[in-house]
Amino acid sequence: MNTIFEEIKDAIVDGDEDLAVELAERVIAEKADPVQAVQLGFIKGIEEVGASWISGEAFLPDVMMAADAMKAGMDVLEEVLAAGEGEGAYEDKGKIVLGTVAGDIHDIGKNIVGALLTSAGFKVYDIGIDQKPEDFVKKADEVGAKILAASSLLTTTMKSQKVLIEYLVEQNIRDQYKVIIGGGPTSAKWGEEIGADGWAETADEAVLLCKKLLG
Template identity: 90%
Template sequence: MSTIFDEIKDAIVDGDEDLAVELAERVIAEKVDPVQAVQLGFIGGIEEVGKAWTNGEAFLPDVMMAADAMKAGMDVLEEVLAAGEGEGGYEDKGKIVLGTVEGDIHDIGKNIVGALLTSAGFKVYDIGIDQKAEDFVAKADEVGAKIIAASALLTTTMKSQKTLVEYLNDNNLRDKYKIIIGGGPTSAKWGEDIGADGWAETADEAVELCKQLLA
């Protein structure tokens, strides 16, 4: 017999955001263990999509829809999880603040990275496009993130990635966060030159980089 955990898992696999929210609300209303709902439902579903992506059986839109559905449902459960309800504790694999740097309004690559990071079990806080260095840091401080991921899609906005690293140095915060960068015109050498902790050329590489930095 299907349980609510199976229903949640299927909703994530199907990328059904509305159903994910509805089921999360049922978890609270029916006093279902929220930790199990996360582990057996939301994470189970996103892991299945992630494996399908790795095996070439799912496409990026599938991953992004699943990630959006997971985020919507998890947002509903956030308060009860924070209150420590349920058996055991729920821990994500790490918190990451993600955004496109100041002066740049491109977001497709960023969105793909965010979706794959979510599917890998990270808690991603996407602050959007055209973000100043202080915006990245303020969000990372607010949520307790360990990694700040900054994207730049223009040669003219790459300097904002350097500005982010300099901002951390100037405010004695450099040791508090790992900084990773990416985007079309960037490179491993650029990352080294500005003092970033890592550079990823593709979304898949960004996931592996984050796993290494938080290992």
């Protein structure tokens, strides 16, 4: 059965989303161990791509394609993993809700951050662009995420990051989440001013920040 795990790894490295889904479906159909499929297939693949990116052998589009392939395949296995099937228990490094704040429709930076967080082993729930505070919280409650990552690419929408934190305070749920912010016009000073738990200037820094916040 190791062959299918190797095929999954190669599909992730190649960024082949359709093949990743097909192989995940085969794991279920052939009653292979889904935890092993994740650990020896999906994670090995994404780790290889991440290492190649760090060494300069791969580029961000490669990482993003690999992350998309991993997400697609993992979505297929999610139900059997949640049911506790397989040897041992699969645990990701943490769940993160990622989105661009209300009034802002930019998503390239957000997508890069999401791809690198996924390659680092986090389970990322990207809710998209122009998202209100309630949207972040609703998704976080649904999936059990502990980090809300809010992106803003315009000076006119930065205030929506502040509004998100104010909403958490008003709802008496501020202590339930770590809030990190990023985006071109933002800064460490802005993060401190609005009471964020952290600010990242680059996607690499966002990964390190999340690792630190989730211990």
